[in-house]
Amino acid sequence: MTLARTGVLVVGGGPVGVFLGALLAHAGVDVQVWERRDTVPSGSRAIGIHPPSLDAFAAVDAAVPVLAEATLVRRGVARSRGRTLGTLSFDGVSDTHPYVVTLDQHRTERILRERLESAAPGALRPGTTVTALRRHRDHVEAVGIGPDGGAIELRASFVVGADGARSTVRDLLGIATTGREYPDRYVMGDFADPEPLAARSDALVDVGPDGVVEAFPLPDGRRRYVTLVGRGAPEHDEVDAERLAETVRRRTGAAVDPASNSMLSGFRVRRREAVRVGVGRVVLIGDAAHEISPIGGQGMNLGWLDAAELAPLLAEGVRTGSAGPWPAYAARRQAVARRAARQAEANMALGGRAVGPAVLGREVVLRTLLGLPSAALLARTYAMRWS
Structure with missing residues (x-):
């Protein structure tokens, strides 16, 4: 044969x-x-699609159609307890793609x-x-x-x-494989973007006492929210649009409309290596x-x-x-x-729950890091530009 x-x-x-x-x-x-x-x-x-991936996509003529549909994220904004701690610009992360895109x-x-x-x-x-x-x-x-x-x-x-x-x-x-399971559990969902027009292209990260809320703009006027909801086994009713919208509102003040939800998922985190x-x-x-x-x-x-x-x-x-x-x-x-x-892992640690002096300490660290010239290095690291 x-x-x-x-x-x-x-x-x-x-x-x-x-x-x-x-x-x-x-x-x-x-x-x-x-x-x-x-x-x-x-x-x-x-x-998320990072600059090195967009460069690689060019080899198969995929970068242009991706960019035609995607949202370009040009800066990240760190917040906590209703205050802005600092911003991270992606303008210097790449000569070809000075941004991160979402699609x-x-x-x-x-x-x-x-x-x-x-x-x-x-x-x-x-x-x-x-x-x-x-x-x-x-x-x-x-x-x-x-x-x-x-x-x-x-x-x-x-x-x-x-x-x-x-x-x-x-x-x-x-x-x-080797690795480990992490105790943290998260819920994420896509909603109509409640942010003002001036912030519609910003990635927002709130690191308040109750845990991180990440918010990323998406095409078609939507925004992805990812929230830390606890540790250990997930509760049966955690993956719920109204509950997630209320969590985001309580922690960040964003008026998310649960009726606009278009995707909802809960997940745990693990690290594995062959x-x-x-x-x-x-x-x-x-x-x-x-x-x-x-x-x-x-x-x-x-x-x-x-x-x-x-x-x-x-x-x-x-x-x-x-x-x-x-x-x-x-x-x-x-x-x-x-x-x-x-x-x-560092991102997860930074976005964990905190009480008392730990909250203030985390805010001081972020204010300092984002206010120094070395913030440009942080932007390159996040955008996977390591050389």
């Missing part, structure tokens, strides 16, 4: 996997992307899917699940179930697991390799930047038959992920 062949099989057709597929297709590599979902993406969980995840995915389809029609295979990987010296045989329920097999020079925090590829390889990123001709990227707290909005961007660094290595491997320099690639990308994870 002659197996169908491809240069690279990407398992996982979310934003990271589809972007990697588009990068490979634009580089002339034969690629397939298997995605277990057979529906069009919907929802708006991840929204609903499903809209970003749609654009990336269009770029993949344009470069490699039919490369995305919805409703397709991988069930086994047979690794050989010069190729990998992937076994799966197609959209019709029938068995399928594919021979690929390389396989990439871009299938998220509960990665099937990682499990098939027997790769363990003990190995590559085994033979199979490699992990994105959340399959390193899952970090979403507080700070860097997780999806880490995956995109994994893809941007990995794509030329895969293209060279397909061209020359080499097995790929996974140790060097893994060391670089996991180091970046650890840095982002530490930053997310």
Whole structure:
């Protein structure tokens, strides 16, 4: 039996996997992307797109359509107890994109899917699940179930697991993870933006005594609120639009209309890292390799930047038959992920509940940091400009 062949099989057709597929297709590599979902993406969980990701998107002509739909966030404003502590300008974070942008995840995915389809029609295979990987010296045989329920097999020079925090590829390889669960729990929701017009492009972070409230502008006159609601097991009625709107109003004074809610979700936070990123001709990227707290909005961007660094290595491997320099690639990308994870942990600590002198101390620290020239470095760090 002659197996169908491809240069690279990407398992996982979310934003990271589809972007990697588009990068490979634009580089002339034969690629397939298997995605277990057979529906069009919907929802708006991840929204932040940082300057390095926008630079990477340019390689597949995705930056322009993303910017055409997105909201440009040019500064962050820190508040506490009704007072402004300071502002953080993104004007100096990038020569090409001096801002952070926000766009609903499903809209970003749609654009990336269009770029993949344009470069490699039919490369995305919805409703397709991988069930086994047979690794050989010069190729990998992937076994799966197609959209019709029938068995399928594919021979690929390389396989990439871009299938998220509960990665099937990682499990098939027997790769363990290390990490921890955090006790904090959050509720987030999208509402009509109640802020005055002058603040509609600002990211707002309130670090009052009861815990952080993050507020990010979204397209179409909406705003995403993320609130710390407690620690430990979530209460059954916490994910409620009226309750979230009241929490935001009480902590920040913003008059959020619960009737305008368009997305609502509760979540816990964890940090996980795969003990190995590559085994033979199979490699992990994105959340399959390193899952970090979403507080700070860097997780999806880490995956995109994994893809941007990995794509030329895969293209060279397909061209020359080499097995790929996974140790060097893994060391670089996991180091970046650890840095982002530490930053997310610092953000969570800064936004925790506080009483008495701790509240005042936190406010003094933020006023000082945001008032110094080094605030420009903070802006670059938040925008993932680390060099």
